[in-house]
Amino acid sequence: xxxxxxxxxxxxxxxxxSSPTHEQPDxxxxxxxxxxxxxxxxxxxxxxxxxxxxxxxxxxQRVRPESSCFIRRAAVDSDLYRMLKxxxxxxxxxxxxxxxxxxxxxxxxxxxxxxxxxxxxxPTYEAxxxxxxxxxxxxxxxxxxxxxxxxxLETDSRVSFSKKEEMRILIWSVxxxxxxxxxxxxxEDTDAAEQRLLMQLLxxxxxxxxxxxxxxxxxxxxxxxxxxxxxxxKIDLGRWLWLDHLELFKRMNQMAAESGDEKQSxxxxxIATAVVGEGKDDVDASQSWQMWEAGGEKRDKLARxxxxxxxxxxxxxxxTGYIELLQTLCETCGTFPNSRGADPGxxxxxxxxxxxxxxxxxxxSRIDDKRGExxxxxxxxxxREKGIIRDVHVADFSGLYPxxxxxxxxxxxxxxxxxxxxxxxxxxRCCPSYLKHYPLVYPSRPNRVCEAAITESWFDTDxxxxxxxxxxxxxxxxxxxxxRKAAVPPGTPEWKDADRRSTAYKIxxxxxxxxxxxxLSKLFDREVAESVxxxxxxxxxxTIKEAEAKxxxxxxxxxxxxxxxxxxxxxxxxxxxxxxxxLYPKLLLSKGCVENRINLAFEKSFSRIxxxxxxxxAGMYSHYKGTAATAESKPEIKGLEYKRGxxxxxxxxxxxxxxxxxxxxxxEEQAKIEDILSRYRERVLEGIIEKAEELGGEK
DNA sequence: ATCTCTGGCCTCCGAC
DNA sequence: GTCGGAGGCCAG
Numbered sequence: 001x002x003x004x005x006x007x008x009x010x011x012x013x014x015x016x017x018s019s020p021t022h023e024q025p026d027x028x029x030x031x032x033x034x035x036x037x038x039x040x041x042x043x044x045x046x047x048x049x050x051x052x053x054x055x056x057x058x059x060x061q062r063v064r065p066e067s068s069c070f071i072r073r074a075a076v077d078s079d080l081y082r083m084l085k086x087x088x089x090x091x092x093x094x095x096x097x098x099x100x101x102x103x104x105x106x107x108x109x110x111x112x113x114x115x116x117x118x119x120x121x122x123p124t125y126e127a128x129x130x131x132x133x134x135x136x137x138x139x140x141x142x143x144x145x146x147x148x149x150x151x152x153l154e155t156d157s158r159v160s161f162s163k164k165e166e167m168r169i170l171i172w173s174v175x176x177x178x179x180x181x182x183x184x185x186x187x188e189d190t191d192a193a194e195q196r197l198l199m200q201l202l203x204x205x206x207x208x209x210x211x212x213x214x215x216x217x218x219x220x221x222x223x224x225x226x227x228x229x230x231x232x233x234k235i236d237l238g239r240w241l242w243l244d245h246l247e248l249f250k251r252m253n254q255m256a257a258e259s260g261d262e263k264q265s266x267x268x269x270x271i272a273t274a275v276v277g278e279g280k281d282d283v284d285a286s287q288s289w290q291m292w293e294a295g296g297e298k299r300d301k302l303a304r305x306x307x308x309x310x311x312x313x314x315x316x317x318x319x320t321g322y323i324e325l326l327q328t329l330c331e332t333c334g335t336f337p338n339s340r341g342a343d344p345g346x347x348x349x350x351x352x353x354x355x356x357x358x359x360x361x362x363x364x365s366r367i368d369d370k371r372g373e374x375x376x377x378x379x380x381x382x383x384r385e386k387g388i389i390r391d392v393h394v395a396d397f398s399g400l401y402p403x404x405x406x407x408x409x410x411x412x413x414x415x416x417x418x419x420x421x422x423x424x425x426x427x428x429r430c431c432p433s434y435l436k437h438y439p440l441v442y443p444s445r446p447n448r449v450c451e452a453a454i455t456e457s458w459f460d461t462d463x464x465x466x467x468x469x470x471x472x473x474x475x476x477x478x479x480x481x482x483x484r485k486a487a488v489p490p491g492t493p494e495w496k497d498a499d500r501r502s503t504a505y506k507i508x509x510x511x512x513x514x515x516x517x518x519x520l521s522k523l524f525d526r527e528v529a530e531s532v533x534x535x536x537x538x539x540x541x542x543t544i545k546e547a548e549a550k551x552x553x554x555x556x557x558x559x560x561x562x563x564x565x566x567x568x569x570x571x572x573x574x575x576x577x578x579x580x581x582x583l584y585p586k587l588l589l590s591k592g593c594v595e596n597r598i599n600l601a602f603e604k605s606f607s608r609i610x611x612x613x614x615x616x617x618a619g620m621y622s623h624y625k626g627t628a629a630t631a632e633s634k635p636e637i638k639g640l641e642y643k644r645g646x647x648x649x650x651x652x653x654x655x656x657x658x659x660x661x662x663x664x665x666x667x668e669e670q671a672k673i674e675d676i677l678s679r680y681r682e683r684v685l686e687g688i689i690e691k692a693e694e695l696g697g698e699k
Numbered sequence: 700a701t702c703t704c705t706g707g708c709c710t711c712c713g714a715c
Numbered sequence: 716g717t718c719g720g721a722g723g724c725c726a727g
Contacts, residue, residue: 344702378727515703517704558707613707616725638725639707639724646709
């Protein structure tokens with residue numbers, strides 16, 4: 001693929017073509033060198049940018065929010081230009097390369113005007129970008145490392161959350177990363193005492209930039225906002241980066257959780273038990289009011305409980321490093337490390353906006369609701385064989401969707417509008433009846449265009465797409481940190497840092513596809529997303545065909561994987577090698593792809609496996625990536641009740657026992673299996689189960 | 700304010 | 716009793 005010329009870069013230098021109707025955009029201060037920003041938030045009609053000076057003192061800059069859109073200069077005739085220039089709704093017009101930046105007086109106007117332009121057939125770009133995102137992309141804002149603390153509140157247990165405006169805060173606790181701790185306790189049940197309590201809290205929070213709370217988005221943060229408002233506290237809470245530690249934990253832990261037991265509850269105590277081995281506290285938070293009211297020892301106990309919960313978050317972070325991982329993602333993408341910055345949609349949008357700007361490109365505006373039909377997704381094979389299958393080899397495509405996006409150069413702006421079929425050279429949709437006897441002729445793929453399988457969409461291969469460029473950048477960074485990781489001693493802080501960064505880039509790369517497929521995203525493109533998934537369907541089906549032609553039994557497959565029986569390990573290895581060396585290059589060439597990033601990998605073999613139905617199986621490895629399994633090796637269990645947090649605990653335990661007997665030990669004696677089953681049957685029928693706890697699962 | 704996607708199994712519950 | 720829609724949770 002061709003590299004973009006340096007000219008495009010130079011072209012991007014801004015040039016003022018007309019003096020703005022009202023004033024120079026003088027509140028764009030010259031960008032401060034080497035300043036990294038902690039946060040940006042709206043305050044009335046300004047954006048406040050937060051940073052710290054060399055002494056660590058917080059400084060705030062105020063800039064005017066810009067609501068702008070871009071139009072291709074080629075699409076602007078002199079009438080339109082005069083109209084824009086004369087409009088009192090337009091604050092300024094700036095030529096940037098082949099683009100015209102139209103700065104509107106406010107956001108609603110920007111939206112309405114862009115809709116009106118679109119209605120006139122003039123496409124607008126980035127009309128929907130928020131002023132903070134606009135500013136931080138235009139000025140290439142760098143993300144600072146915030147000073148972090150953890151916060152937990154205890155509130156009046158007699159009041160429900162829906163009445164949080166009337167929910168008195170009884171105790172707060174703050175823990176910093178260096179284990180420094182503060183706790184505030186309400187002195188008496190009066191508004192004045194609560195106001196003092198909140199003022200103390202804000203004073204303690206003052207040196208910190210990021211506040212993490214377990215379930216903070218749903219509880220602590222709204223409560224704090226509501227009570228600060230009720231007590232008429234004037235301090236702007238927008239200054240802090242509010243981060244819901246629970247939501248972040250869920251997002252990052254989704255992949256890691258082992259069994260259903262671990263997913264039962266995301267209550268702080270449960271997670272703490274699993275992650276840092278902390279036992280349950282005997283305080284009942286639903287009695288917080290009574291404990292506070294009792295005063296003395298009981299009140300102290302509640303305060304201790306509050307502090308302990310706060311400190312658990314610090315310890316969970318010390319163990320998992322998820323907030324640090326978020327920091328890396330945010331620094332790369334240009335989002336702030338609060339709850340919003342943890343959303344992949346925001347990360348990808350922010351990253352691509354900056355990349356596009358560098359390349360002198362812009363996204364299409366998304367001002368109307370484009371939701372509609374679901375698009376087609378992956379191929380899932382019904383398991384072909386029942387019972388225990390021996391010696392099953394598994395291959396999977398490494399990073400299938402990213403590799404497809406790269407190989408087909410898929411991106412919303414490389415998508416080419418495909419002409420419809422013709423009859424005798426006339427487009428079929430306006431074909432007169434006397435030509436109807438001519439056969440339908442479908443357009444053939446031109447040069448420098450590749451065609452997606454199944455959707456048959458066309459993509460320009462001549463200029464590198466934004467999405468592939470972004471992916472490449474992430475993958476290069478990932479490689480850099482993997483090399484670094486391999487060069488330092490395992491387990492050291494340097495190693496952990498490299499590992500975290502490498503993981504962050506992988507997470508970012510994998511989220512691109514999902515974001516393009518999300519109707520809520522500004523980068524949504526159904527045709528691109530469907531082309532990605534359908535190329536995956538095509539590749540796996542072609543591979544299955546070839547394997548079967550070579551006499552192998554394909555017993556199962558899901559999205560990017562193939563489970564194959566009836567061949568020796570070496571034979572399968574040769575097959576995988578052949579697919580990579582010959583099959584995929586041939587297939588991709590036939591579609592006009594310029595690059596081939598498709599790679600099948602021999603991942604593992606199962607000595608025994610049971611496929612229950614699609615997405616449910618249990619198997620025992622004989623090797624994983626060439627490393628032989630040992631006596632300690634655990635089985636791989638997918639989708640079964642054992643893995644589900646909503647199943648009955650007794651069923652999970654029984655399933656575990658049967659899997660250990662049949663799959664792990666390889667003991668298929670009917671009598672032994674029946675032993676287990678009848679034992680559980682007895683327990684249920686004889687009514688030995690007394691505690692609901694033994695069942696679990698039901699919420 | 701909130702938001703990555705689709706495919707699939709399973710339970711629950713109401714309509715017939 | 717059977718069917719289908721809704722919703723939960725999981726695979727990838």
